[in-house]
Amino acid sequence: MSEVYVYALLGQVPPPGTGAGLCEEPLRVVRVGELVAAVGDMTDPPAVSEATLRAHDAVVRRLADAVDAILPVRFGSLLSESSLADLLAARAPELSEALALVAGREQMTLRVLGDAPAAVETPRDDVGADALGPGARYMAARRAEWRRAREAPELAPLRPALAALVRAERVTRHDTPALLASVYHLIDRGGAAAYQAAVQSADLGTVRAVATGPWPPYAFAPEALG
Amino acid sequence: MSPKPLTGDDxxxxxxxxxxxxxxxxDNLLTKGVVLTGDVVLGIGGVDLIYARLSVLLxxxxxLLAAQDDVPARPxxxxxA
Structure with a gap:
């Protein structure tokens, strides 16, 4: 049975002229309520290679240029059109919210490089932990761990310069030298040069930060088809 | 063989x-790593590297360079699933 390969969810139907898909198949849209999915008809999933990854990315970039809001879908998402419709319908509120967040915006990716992770500061709510029971101490430790996994304290000196540019942030900590963390920032379209200038002029001490982009907002797309 | 750790300068x-x-x-396309399992072989600068994520590469x-001889399969x- 024929299936559809999904490239992205869009905030609107793109104008004609967005080209073909990664297997040269014509692109078309599947509409479910207010959601629009950009798809191509395929029978087998594409093989993983540099060429197919780049081709998928090129399709997403063309779509991103053609619409105001895009949620890129990861490589290899092939499913029946009815399954796609069911998935989108089931998660419509969440996906609409995500589309609203990325509208008119794009992603910058910041790699935080260094020889050692930033020193862990004792969270303020751990003060007096001795007075807590073992369960509460466990929960406090879990909370601190959860919070730390989503923070990049190494970037503190950079924060003031980025504050006016960054609309949303996702952090993935690696904590294995030399890649300490990957920080994904959502910025207004057209703001990449100002963002790069801010990163390059910041003094982060022993840590280095390398920014790339702009990219379609891959890190801000929910796992719609997971 | 134990690889030496990379430094920030590396x-x-x-x-x-x-x-x-x-x-x-x-990293963007495979970051979730759910749909694709197994390793991906890509060539960079004429050298084949195995990796599934940017962080793994770094x-x-x-x-990975030392293990090239052990690479069992092409892409x-x-x-x-």
């Missing part, structure tokens, strides 16, 4: 000398 050199855009494309590039495609 990592910066990787960004400066390899095709960063490809690294980022791999942290283990020495090991394995598609969904394995």
């Amino acid at each position: 990592a910066r050199a990787i960004f400066a000398t390899t095709d960063t855009s490809l690294l980022e494309v791999v 942290c283990t590039v020495d090991r 394995r495609g598609g969904r394995r």
